[in-house]
Amino acid sequence: MFYTIDILGTIAFAISGVLVAINKKMDVFGILIIAFVTAVGGGTLRDLMIGDTPVSWMKDITYTYVILASAVFAIIFRSKINYLRTSLFLFDTIGIGLYTLVGIERGIQAELHPIICIALGTITASFGGVIRDVLCNEIPVIFRKEIYATACILGGITYFLLSEIPIQDNIVFIIAGIVVIVTRLLAVKFKIALPLIYKT
Amino acid sequence: MFYTIDILGTIAFAISGVLVAINKKMDVFGILIIAFVTAVGGGTLRDLMIGDTPVSWMKDITYTYVILASAVFAIIFRSKINYLRTSLFLFDTIGIGLYTLVGIERGIQAELHPIICIALGTITASFGGVIRDVLCNEIPVIFRKEIYATACILGGITYFLLSEIPIQDNIVFIIAGIVVIVTRLLAVKFKIALPLIYKT
């Protein structure tokens, strides 16, 4: 089941990359690269920083096929993709929930401090989008106006708090994932954003 | 011979970095860094992702000398460099042909899937320019208007198709390199570019 969610998240991330790249008037190759980077960038950075190489997407060709297929689909149906907006948003949100937890698990395996594990989870879930925005010459959107990383961090904290209690690992995993997902859904629904800090 | 071509490619990449950096009104240090990054950025990213560290340019000081010398030369003769434009373009094109194949070979050594090897070759040949453009605050030029990565990918496909046939490794290598070079030369000569994807 995790694998299925992972693939759904990859699809959503790849498509979000395509839409941003089209807005930037890139050619087909540029669009494919941005789709790729958005989908695997966070996990690649995580793997590099903990020294787990070759990085994940290089060891499992499935990701490459899924990303290419999603990108081609999104390019062809770009004018219709609005109809899928809600589904994509859901995939994306479920994807970041899972990516956060995958990053945390990798941190635990590498015997890192819980706070570092949460950072690793947040990097896994959000830095694909950061690299996408940098390559598109924009200030990363998650630094400006979305409760995105915050959802990852709350999920990560939940994970470690629940780990103290004697309940099954699976249940901890699922609850923490739900915290990420619900936080983001509520934030978007009620237009909650982190405060901007103005010069005084 | 490969080493000679590698050095010629390094020279061409370093000089292209200098020219872009001067346009951005950088100081001498900035220009040197951009020359460096353009020349070794793609190979560095490749080495990091497959876990081959310290990265290549750190293990062979020759690259550093060649890049510094090329950059100083390009700074001094910047007003005359137009006369060298054709030579530089040839060096650059031969360089990407070779860099692509070096990346593919490294991927094969790391026992990666052929498609991943081709991606690795393309990254080796083209991401130096991507990092250069990001540091210069531009959307990477290869995402917008050049048959550059496409040439790398076609060369990579040729390489793996020919590997199925019982011919010598050297010949496979040379033919695949020629495919990269000829694709790019033809694309530039006949002004062929990948289609842009417009919003509909």
Add this chain to the structure above:
Amino acid sequence: MFYTIDILGTIAFAISGVLVAINKKMDVFGILIIAFVTAVGGGTLRDLMIGDTPVSWMKDITYTYVILASAVFAIIFRSKINYLRTSLFLFDTIGIGLYTLVGIERGIQAELHPIICIALGTITASFGGVIRDVLCNEIPVIFRKEIYATACILGGITYFLLSEIPIQDNIVFIIAGIVVIVTRLLAVKFKIALPLIYKT
């Protein structure tokens, strides 16, 4: 003592990140990330390139606490931080002196060529700021107008020249650090900058 200087440098780098991020109208999360990246980005890049993973800040939680505390402090007192400008500049300058030497030592341990070690020291001291500027969608300031990397390079050269003479390692370390610091202080005081290279 080195550890204390390291922490002071981390504080100065984190606060400089906060100030840049506030100017870019980022939200709280974005500001924290920029503080983090400015403080640990150079060391992370160094660790990745020599293959020393998990990267340093992941193995010592102190850095995370120091950066978070510095960032919160800087956000709260952002209107008063001008009074600290001189102290911060001193911390920052001492920090780059130390970071340069830490990078060089790591290079020596990895048995790299002296020139590569100096490059590694310079990357450690200056690429946190480069990544900060890239994420803030600016051309990195050290490529344009500050004697910053140049100070690192001069300190590195001093280090290797003195290593040839039979004096204590500690003294070599201290003199080289002082060269970095004094070079930068003099450059700022007398408004010395590297020449810009104009098109001719």
